[in-house]
Amino acid sequence: MTEPIPILQVLVSTRVGGGPQHVLTVARGLRARGWRSIVAGPADGPLFARLGEAGVETAAVRTDRLAPGALLRLVRLIHRHRVRLVHSHGKGAGLHGRLAARLTGVPAVHTLHGIHYERYPAPARAAYLALERRLAAWTRVVVNVSRAQEREGLALRLFTAGQSRVILNGVDVARLTAAALDRTEARAALGLDPASTVVGCAARFDEVKRLNLLVEAVAAVPALTLALIGSGAEESRLRQLAAARGVAGRVRFAGERPEAARLFAAFDVFGAPSRKEGLPLGMVEAMALGLPVVASDIP
Known part of the structure; x- marks a missing residue:
């Protein structure tokens, strides 16, 4: 053999x-x-x-x-x-x-x-x-x-x-679907209000991801809640921005979560406002799970 x-x-x-x-x-x-x-x-x-x-x-x-x-x-x-x-x-x-x-x-x-x-x-x-x-x-x-x-x-x-x-980043759709929590379970796991309208993102907290734009969006639209999965160098700045805009109570910092895509059912829309990307895996996973995606228009 x-x-x-x-x-x-x-x-x-x-x-x-x-x-x-x-x-x-x-x-x-x-x-x-x-x-x-x-x-x-x-x-x-x-x-x-x-x-x-x-x-x-x-x-x-x-x-x-x-x-x-x-x-x-x-x-x-x-x-x-x-x-x-x-x-x-x-x-x-x-x-x-x-x-x-x-x-x-x-x-x-x-x-x-x-x-x-x-x-x-x-x-x-x-x-x-x-x-x-x-x-x-x-x-x-x-x-x-x-x-x-x-x-x-x-x-x-x-x-x-x-x-x-x-070679485009690919995902195992069958594995993603089998592991995904339903909406109620996912929101409970992230500590989100079952009735809120949630914009979510899973990414490293890096300047290139421009997650500050999602915080600004929540500040501009009072009905929105933001859930951020991940961590990184920008976390402190993002928390300060949320506090300065008066939306700290509507921005949920969920920390690092292995297999984060299993929680995407908690989101109503996935936000991807990056300044620059190769092909972000989180966005591809969101699309594979049928979640609407709003992304920046980058080449």
Whole structure:
């Protein structure tokens, strides 16, 4: 009997979010098709345990920071498990994973889950783009999650047309539907009034998501309640904004929720006001569950 081919998936976080959830879905799918996935990344969130529960091998590696020890650990994993392919996701994972692949002579694939660099100071912006171009030279395939992202990456010379493959973020609709709570259960789980009109969003609290626009919308429409699932650097600012607008009582910060889509029945509409995106998984999940989506008009 042929041994399953081992693939090392490298990610930058196992906190609740689209990227880690994507890796979990990919690892499950590969395992079901007879491939062996080993996922390496920080044990900083609930997705790390859930990967193990799904039968996926895991290795705790601090790929979320520049660390020679992380690179050495990945090289050792590649040798120990005779890895045949390294697939990285995210900036830090892309650096460590592709360097490890280069050092061991293993082919590398990298998925760009969005291209975010505009907020960096000019020197850091130039350094980031130069580094991505160098790493691309060591990458067999660069996966883009949307055509718009591919166009941007080609314009920035982050990869060549021959390297690029567009694979849209997908969701397991049957799994989503089976796990979803009904409206009453979902609202109770989030502490929402059964009779209120709820705009909801599940995302990391990052400036690029522009969740402040949802808070402003609730302030402008007194009948609305806002439910935000997630966490991140912008949470304090969002709470301050809700208080300043006098709507703190109508903005529910629900925290990080694994399998957040199971709670989407609590929403009347899903809001996605991002300034820029690759292809947000939460929005795709909402659409798959038949939830109306209001999204920003971005390329």
